Amino acid sequence: MAEIILEDLAQPDAIVRKSRLRAVFGRDRKAQVGLVILALFVLTALLAPFIAPLDPNEMSLNMMSQPSANNWLGTDDLGRDLLSRVIWGTQISLLVGVSTVALALVAGVALGVVAGYYGGWIDNIIMRYIDLQWAFPNFIIAVYLVAVFGTGLLNVIVAIALAFLDDFARIARSMVLTLKEEQFVDAARVQGFSDARIMFYHILPNALAPLIVQATVSVSYAILGEASLSFLGLGVNPNTPTWGLILADGRSFISQAWWLGFYPGLAIMLVVLAINFVGDGLRDALDVRESEI
Amino acid sequence: MLAVATLVFFMIRLVPGDPIAAMLADSGGPEAREAMIRRLGLDQPVIVQFWKWFTSMLQGDLGASIYGNNQPVKTILLEALPRTMSLAFLSFMIALIIAVPAGILSATRKNTPTDTAVSLFAFLGLSMPDFWLAILLIIVFSANLQWLPAIGYAPMSEGIWEWLKHLILPSIAIGTGFSAIIARMIRSSMLEVMQADYMRTAASKGLPIRVQMLRHAFPNALVPVVTVIGIAFALLISGAVVVENVFAIKGLGRVLIQGIQNRDYPVVQGAVLVVSAFFVLSNLLVDLLYAVIDPRIRYS
Numbered sequence: 057m058a059e060i061i062l063e064d065l066a067q068p069d070a071i072v073r074k075s076r077l078r079a080v081f082g083r084d085r086k087a088q089v090g091l092v093i094l095a096l097f098v099l100t101a102l103l104a105p106f107i108a109p110l111d112p113n114e115m116s117l118n119m120m121s122q123p124s125a126n127n128w129l130g131t132d133d134l135g136r137d138l139l140s141r142v143i144w145g146t147q148i149s150l151l152v153g154v155s156t157v158a159l160a161l162v163a164g165v166a167l168g169v170v171a172g173y174y175g176g177w178i179d180n181i182i183m184r185y186i187d188l189q190w191a192f193p194n195f196i197i198a199v200y201l202v203a204v205f206g207t208g209l210l211n212v213i214v215a216i217a218l219a220f221l222d223d224f225a226r227i228a229r230s231m232v233l234t235l236k237e238e239q240f241v242d243a244a245r246v247q248g249f250s251d252a253r254i255m256f257y258h259i260l261p262n263a264l265a266p267l268i269v270q271a272t273v274s275v276s277y278a279i280l281g282e283a284s285l286s287f288l289g290l291g292v293n294p295n296t297p298t299w300g301l302i303l304a305d306g307r308s309f310i311s312q313a314w315w316l317g318f319y320p321g322l323a324i325m326l327v328v329l330a331i332n333f334v335g336d337g338l339r340d341a342l343d344v345r346e347s348e349i
Numbered sequence: 350m351l352a353v354a355t356l357v358f359f360m361i362r363l364v365p366g367d368p369i370a371a372m373l374a375d376s377g378g379p380e381a382r383e384a385m386i387r388r389l390g391l392d393q394p395v396i397v398q399f400w401k402w403f404t405s406m407l408q409g410d411l412g413a414s415i416y417g418n419n420q421p422v423k424t425i426l427l428e429a430l431p432r433t434m435s436l437a438f439l440s441f442m443i444a445l446i447i448a449v450p451a452g453i454l455s456a457t458r459k460n461t462p463t464d465t466a467v468s469l470f471a472f473l474g475l476s477m478p479d480f481w482l483a484i485l486l487i488i489v490f491s492a493n494l495q496w497l498p499a500i501g502y503a504p505m506s507e508g509i510w511e512w513l514k515h516l517i518l519p520s521i522a523i524g525t526g527f528s529a530i531i532a533r534m535i536r537s538s539m540l541e542v543m544q545a546d547y548m549r550t551a552a553s554k555g556l557p558i559r560v561q562m563l564r565h566a567f568p569n570a571l572v573p574v575v576t577v578i579g580i581a582f583a584l585l586i587s588g589a590v591v592v593e594n595v596f597a598i599k600g601l602g603r604v605l606i607q608g609i610q611n612r613d614y615p616v617v618q619g620a621v622l623v624v625s626a627f628f629v630l631s632n633l634l635v636d637l638l639y640a641v642i643d644p645r646i647r648y649s
Contacts, residue, residue, distance in 0.1 A: 191353045192625050193583030195590065200621050203609040204361055280478055284591050287480050288606050303481065307595070310484060311492035318488075321481030329476035336472075 087337025093330035101146040108140040112297045120313045130315040132306055138315060141297040142323050148298045149327065152213055153279040157271050159217035164224025165267060169255050171225070172232030183229070186222045194219040198281055202290045209292040216281050220274050227270055231263030238262075265342035272335035276328045283324050299324050353625050354406060357618055358399055385415075389615075411622070412615040414608075422619040425604055430623065432502050433600035436523065436589050437627075439516050443524035444531055451528070452535025452574075457562055459540065467532060474529025479588040483522035483595040490518060500597040519596045523588035527581055534577040538570035545569070571642045579635035586628055601627075 100107065109128075116135035123130040129138035171182040189197065201215035235241065236259060244258045285291040286300030294301065299320040306316025386392050390401060405412070411422035455467035491499035497518055503511040542548065543566055551561045590602030597603070601624055608616035 188352050188356055191350075191629050192621075193586050193628055195583070195587030196621060196624055196628075199590065199605065199609070200357075200360065200617070203617050276476070283478055284480060284587070287478075288591060288594060290606075290609065300478075300480075303484065307484065310488050314488050317481075317484040321478060321484065324481060325473070325477045328478075329472060332472055332476055 084337040084340065086333045087341075090330040090333025090337065093326060094334060097146055097150065097327050097330065100143055101150045104143050104147055108143040110137040110140045112136065112141040112144040113295060120309060120316075123315055129319045130313065132302075132313075132316055133309050138302070138319060141302050142299065142320055144297045145299040145302060145320065145323065146327075148209070148292060148296060149279050149282060149324070152209075152216065152282040153275040156213050156216040156220065156278040156282075157274045159213065160220035160274065161224050161267065161271055163217070164221040165228040165260070167221070168225035168228025169232050169260060172229035173236060173251065173255050173259070179229075182225070186225050189222040194277070195281055195284065198285065199288075199290065202285060207290055207292070209296070212282060212285055212291055216278050219281070220278065223270060223274065224267065227266050228263060231266065232259055235259045235262055269335060269339045269342060272331060272338055276331040276335070279324065279328055279331070350626060350629055353629065354403065354622055355399075357622050357625070358402055361614060361618060389415075406622075411619040414613050414616050416611040416613040416616070422615050425616060426601065426619055426623050429599055429601045429604045431504070432598055433589055433593070433602065433627075435505075435512070436516055436519055436593065436598065436600060437585055439520035440523035440527060440585060440588070443520050444528035447524070447528035448531035448535060452532040453539060453562060453567060455532065455536040456539035456543065457558070467536070471529040471533045474525045477526065479522050479526055480591045480595050482525055483519060483592050486518045486522060487595070502598040502600075515598075519592045519598065522592050522595070523585060526588065527585055530577060530581045530584070531574060534574045535570060538573045539566055542566045542570045568642065572639065575635055575638055575642060579632045582628055582631045582635070586624055590624070
């Protein structure tokens with residue numbers, strides 16, 4: 057019985073936040089629009105092999121043709137169908153956006169929680185590294201790491217994830233520093249739970265709100281980061297159609313073929329806008345202050 | 350800054366991979382490799398390499414480019430720095446010109462169409478990749494209207510207008526996203542300040558709304574705004590790296606990317622170091638600015 061009560065104590069805010077999430081999200085138009093756009097992009101990414109009208113790398117003699125009934129978004133300098141390329145580009149963008157943030161979240165939160173919970177020299181070592189990383193703009197870290205690791209999908213994911221790691225570590229640490237003094241943590245300690253269980257089962261669920269908001273914001277930055285790296289020729293394989301790469305390829309021809317410089321960028325903007333709408337809704341719903349992230 | 354320099358040095362050496370092979374790009378046999386290793390001093394222990402690099406760096410010597418005519422990295426960076434600083438300065442000015450009135454208007458006309466328009470602008474500004482905006486600006490103002498040049502940079506010595514006309518489009522491309530962040534922060538900070546007792550006092554004294562906002566609310570709303578500006582400097586610098594490459598401006602960003610493409614590691618190392626120094630110093634400046642805008646903050 058006592059264990060049940062103490063277990064309940066360990067989850068004070070989570071339930072309240074879940075119902076707030078439903079209530080606020082239910083009436084936030086912006087967040088709803090964002091969710092719909094995002095869902096459409098996810099579907100596009102999943103169904104790319106079925107909905108892309110042509111092979112994204114198939115060249116033709118129909119070069120730089122304007123948007124038409126045959127090629128809805130026109131063709132590029134090699135006669136490749138722009139719509140098919142943009143549709144396939146959705147896969148890489150979303151894959152990089154989600155996987156980099158998942159990686160940064162897991163590694164950053166683990167570092168932040170351990171630093172905040174144990175304090176002392178462990179905290180000192182971890183936080184000095186985080187402080188050091190803080191001295192570099194995230195994108196510069198990603199560029200530098202890609203320069204060192206080399207280009208390619210995996211390298212880009214790891215480089216962007218490492219660049220974002222410090223954001224999650226900082227948030228997790230500051231939340232743990234506050235939460236570890238709470239009664240429910242004492243209750244868990246009294247029950248003899250291990251440090252790992254207290255950190256990741258009792259404290260972490262209560263620190264999730266700002267982390268979720270930060271993760272959403274970071275997905276949009278990761279998508280922009282990947283597009284920028286691809287645009288600079290530091291992204292994934294040059295044969296893989298990504299939005300940034302399509303823009304970079306079309307850059308030389310934009311005075312004759314505006315569509316090459318327009319549609320891929322529009323796709324990037326729409327997906328990032330959708331994520332920002334959802335992120336803003338989440339921030340309101342979870343009652344996270346700007347200063348917490 | 351010393352720690353940053355140390356990290357820049359070790360990062361390139363600690364990660365797996367062979368930078369020499371990367372620099373030689375599979376051209377040249379074992380002799381070329383040996384020569385490159387000797388020339389870069391990589392045959393010595395890492396700690397000796399670090400000490401040599403570090404002491405040279407403190408004297409302003411960042412080594413020489415391994416590409417082309419082996420120009421000193423310092424010369425390359427000193428040539429690039431004024432271009433990036435001009436771009437950053439102008440982008441910052443454009444961001445402030447857009448963000449300050451937009452943020453104040455949005456806060457004073459909360460929940461009106463003006464507020465919605467500013468909010469939408471902020472979301473669009475945050476979501477639009479700067480290099481895409483740069484391309485759109487080139488399509489409209491360079492390719493179609495032919496008002497402004499699409500590429501290049503002119504130093505101020507060639508005249509203010511020449512300098513300005515090469516920088517307007519790239520600065521708008523970088524400054525728009527930056528202005529979106531600042532406008533949002535000004536709005537939320539102003540809304541908070543407007544609830545304060547002294548604002549009620551100002552209103553009860555019968556001060557015109559313009560005076561209330563500009564003399565009382567805005568200065569008090571600035572501290573959190575300045576914090577965000579410091580954080581958003583990263584965006585400005587990242588924007589400069591990408592946008593310089595769109596407009597072929599040989600600033601720090603273009604030097605960095607060309608260095609990576611040429612596998613010119615001394616240049617890459619030097620450029621990352623200077624970009625980070627620029628970021629750290631900008632943030633230091635922001636910290637010092639706190640004391641100027643809020644006399645209650647004092648640094649001992």
